[in-house]
Amino acid sequence: MQARGLEGGTMSHQASGAKVTRSRPFVKWAGGKRQLLNVLAVNVPEKYDTYIEPFVGGGALMFELLPKQAIISDINAELINAYLVIRNNVDKLIRSLARKNNKEVFFYKERAKDTSLMDKVQRASRFIYLNKTCYNGLYRENSRGEFNVPFGDYQNPAILDRENLLNISAYLNSSDVRIYHQDYKQTVLLAKSNDFVYLDPPYHPLTATSSFTKYSKGDFSDNDQIELSEVFTALNEKGCHVMLSNSNTEFIKDLYRGYNIQEIEANRAINCKGDKRGRGLFEVLIKNWS
Numbered sequence: 001m002q003a004r005g006l007e008g009g010t011m012s013h014q015a016s017g018a019k020v021t022r023s024r025p026f027v028k029w030a031g032g033k034r035q036l037l038n039v040l041a042v043n044v045p046e047k048y049d050t051y052i053e054p055f056v057g058g059g060a061l062m063f064e065l066l067p068k069q070a071i072i073s074d075i076n077a078e079l080i081n082a083y084l085v086i087r088n089n090v091d092k093l094i095r096s097l098a099r100k101n102n103k104e105v106f107f108y109k110e111r112a113k114d115t116s117l118m119d120k121v122q123r124a125s126r127f128i129y130l131n132k133t134c135y136n137g138l139y140r141e142n143s144r145g146e147f148n149v150p151f152g153d154y155q156n157p158a159i160l161d162r163e164n165l166l167n168i169s170a171y172l173n174s175s176d177v178r179i180y181h182q183d184y185k186q187t188v189l190l191a192k193s194n195d196f197v198y199l200d201p202p203y204h205p206l207t208a209t210s211s212f213t214k215y216s217k218g219d220f221s222d223n224d225q226i227e228l229s230e231v232f233t234a235l236n237e238k239g240c241h242v243m244l245s246n247s248n249t250e251f252i253k254d255l256y257r258g259y260n261i262q263e264i265e266a267n268r269a270i271n272c273k274g275d276k277r278g279r280g281l282f283e284v285l286i287k288n289w290s
């Protein structure tokens with residue numbers, strides 16, 4: 001049975017026999033869906049076989065639904081390594097995070113480390129630590145692929161959220177969740193009829209300069225959005241339930257003409273510096289069913 005609706009963070013249900021508690025993302029993530037969970041959860045199909053999220057990011061919807069069978073992927077290697085370490089080695093990860101602190105000098109030392117010399121647990125620990133302590137939880141790399149977001153200088157960042165990491169680990173270990181570091185186009189090849197595919201790609205910019213669409217080397221261009229709409233149609237023809245989030249722009253609505261398009265209220269930066277925020281129908285939720 002799939003969980004739908006939101007009643008706070010304490011609901012638990014059975015996944016493969018083990019009791020699993022609803023979790024939340026272990027990273028702050030640009031475009032993360034925690035604010036929109038109310039809207040998303042009521043739009044999830046009643047029944048489906050496998051939950052597939054090819055642009056998983058922080059995985060807000062998956063951690064809300066806790067599907068028993070899932071396939072998730074992302075192009076960001078450090079993010080996917082962190083999911084795998086939480087599943088395979090959470091105790092060591094917790095011990096490593098417990099040794100980190102929120103001092104500026106420590107942050108820059110950690111940021112400067114060469115990840116190719118680190119093991120998987122050290123890399124996951126560094127990734128989560130930098131996400132919690134850097135400016136705005138952004139993930140940005142320079143042309144050499146090095147993380148380059150500055151220190152956030154927050155009062156009390158939750159560097160180690162032990163309970164949530166343990167909950168996530170319990171969920172990933174008691175359910176059939178396949179986790180891949182790969183392009184979304186590889187992941188959608190695994191979809192079968194009656195699966196539910198939630199596509200949450202980097203958003204089409206509302207204005208030429210307003211949106212953050214860079215999560216690792218490479219951008220998501222207009223051509224990528226066009227290709228994605230073709231993938232959406234192919235999944236529709238395969239008999240999947242397909243749901244997609246994106247910006248509320250004419251370009252996007254044109255690409256998905258003929259599908260069920262809902263305009264969604266969301267918060268957005270409303271000036272070009274991003275320091276003023278407003279609420280409006282800035283997003284769309286597109287489904288291939290009513």
Ligand SMILES: C[S@@+](CC[C@H](N)C(=O)[O-])C[C@H]1O[C@@H](n2cnc3c(N)ncnc32)[C@H](O)[C@@H]1O
Pocket residue numbers: 025029030031032033034054055056057058059060061073074075076182183184185200201202203215216220
């Ligand atoms: C809008 S975010 C997803 C947010 C997520 N739903 C959440 O709740 O945090 C888009 C994600 O797509 C990933 N991404 C970008 N291009 C990709 C590609 N070609 N294939 C797979 N993932 C990609 C980014 O790394 C990012 O994590």
